[in-house]
Amino acid sequence: GAGGYGLYLASATDQAKQGSAWLGLGIVLSLIGFVVIGPLLAGGVVRVLGAVLLRMFGPVGRMAERNALRNPRRTGATGAALMIGLALVACLSVVGSSMVASASDQLDKTVGTDFIIQSDSGQRITPQAVRAVKDVPGLARVTEYRTTTADYTTPDGRTLKDTDITAADPTYATDLRTKTVAGDLKDAYLPDSMSVHDKFAKAHGIHLGSKIAVSFKDGRTAHLTVRAITSSDGLIDAGAKYTSIATLAKYVPAARMPLDELVFATAKDGRQDSAYKALKSALHDYPQYTVRDQTDYKKALKDQIGQLLNLIYGLLALAIIVAVLGVVNTLALSVVERTREIGLMRAIGLSRRQLRRMIRMESVVIALFGALLGLGLGMGWGATAQKLLALQGLKVLEIPWPTIIGVFIGSAFVGLFAALIPAFRAGRMNVLNAIATD
Incomplete structure (x- = not known):
């Protein structure tokens, strides 16, 4: 929902x-x-x-x-x-x-994007629907957001099974203004990089530059460098651990890549109304997905x-x-x-x-x-x-x-x-x- x-x-x-x-x-x-x-x-x-x-x-x-x-x-x-x-x-x-x-x-x-596209029934967003969004005129950027699970081996030697990890485009650092306690969140989207939240970092002795072995579901094991530590003091995406979609694609075969859970779209200045209508029109053939602006989302x-x-x-x-x-x-x-x-x-x-x-x-x-x-x-x-x-x-x-x-x-x-x-x-x-x- x-x-x-x-x-x-x-x-x-x-x-x-x-x-x-x-x-x-x-x-x-x-x-x-x-x-x-x-x-x-x-x-x-x-x-x-x-x-x-x-x-x-x-x-x-x-x-x-x-x-x-x-x-x-x-x-x-x-x-x-x-x-x-x-x-x-x-x-x-x-x-x-x-x-x-x-x-x-x-x-x-915290949310710096204009539109959120998702399925109210929990369905993932197909590549065809994502392409339809990207082809909409009047958009400044489109950000893909997907989640998967992985087994973590942290610097303290512990192995954490089936732990969530969020893969997104680098523009997500702009779409969601997440507070960091160390580092810059944009760096978490560099190749072979990630972020963790401060409670997770404290519990496992993690600091900037630490390496975490991340064994992706249906993929290979990556050794990712922690480039940012985010604050747990928030409501939206609290506790998320971020990496880039490019990093995920490097270790997970294309046939097994998870589909997008959400897509974010930001209109060019002054074109929010026309972009909103154009997005709804572009997804007319995909009724399982809903386009919401922030007002719609709050309602x-x-x-x-x-x-x-x-x-x-x-x-x-x-x-x-x-x-x-x-x-x-x-x-x-x-x-x-x-x-x-x-x-x-x-x-x-x-x-x-x-x-x-x-x-x-x-x-x-x-x-x-x-x-x-x-x-x-x-x-x-x-x-x-x-x-x-x-x-x-x-x-x-x-x-x-x-x-x-x-x-x-x-x-x-x-x-x-x-x-x-x-x-x-x-x-x-x-x-x-x-x-x-x-």
Whole structure:
């Protein structure tokens, strides 16, 4: 998919693994803590929500607030069910938005090419399609990019089986502005040369000028000189080891050369629009390949992450449905317990409409109480998770405020919906029978 091009997270470090364990433990403990102290928080939060939302409705609003505060333990327990579901929604929204923002930021900073051609189904690009791209007028350069595996024998004497190596044209050093900690990445594309990333170099005692025996799959063994050491502090192509296609072709027979995984094209100045149309036209006979500019690529990446989040949101919707049933049950029980009280209020002038409004407001404030705690807790989880993911290159924290605000407002409608049946039953209650209830 769109994430295929170089959006590889670096291998998890020990620090990241430990951080993941602590994050998981922290989420569980904080969730348990909020469930336990929910009744204590209910008083303060409900009073604030009441002052903001309910007081404008006069005596009916004040009665709704007092009813919600009458049993803080029940209010806290009812809000906790909604809190759990919305906390997970908020956490995943923050993580997903941060992933998209981080990837977009990296694309803007490091990708120096205009167009990316690839197959969304993972197919390699045929030589005929590559030729069609190269024949497009208005292009300043075309860069081929292919990957294969090889067995490495490093200077420390270790042999690493089936290790990835990326072969590209020398122009790839311009198409992807990869930071180096030693040497110049352009030198990695010289004959019999390569680059490695700094973590790999540190682990195996590699420095500039070191020789690595690379036994290519379906080819011969090459002794390549390390000309550059790249930084692992990145998101795109993190951990890649580069050599040139010419070097790969020297040791792998033409019949066994891997096909291109991607092709990059850069338009001449001022000709981006015409080159974009020409590329799409040139690949019309190759529908398995997609041409994307950077805007297209960011959108595809966002859609890809969005599809995953939508699947998870669908599962979390079940938890929210359970929470709604909890609110319905709480209100129904509250109405039964207050039967005589409701009868007396009706007898002294409370109308059916005012009674139903009071119960609906009580339901809304309980739902908003759970939403406020859940969204706050979830954003805290998401921000903490992003700090952990920053170790893997996801360094941008993005809070999806439209989603958060929309969920909060939606929680009010959840409260209104949950109150429909209890409010209807309370409104139809016989006043004399209610007063006579023990």
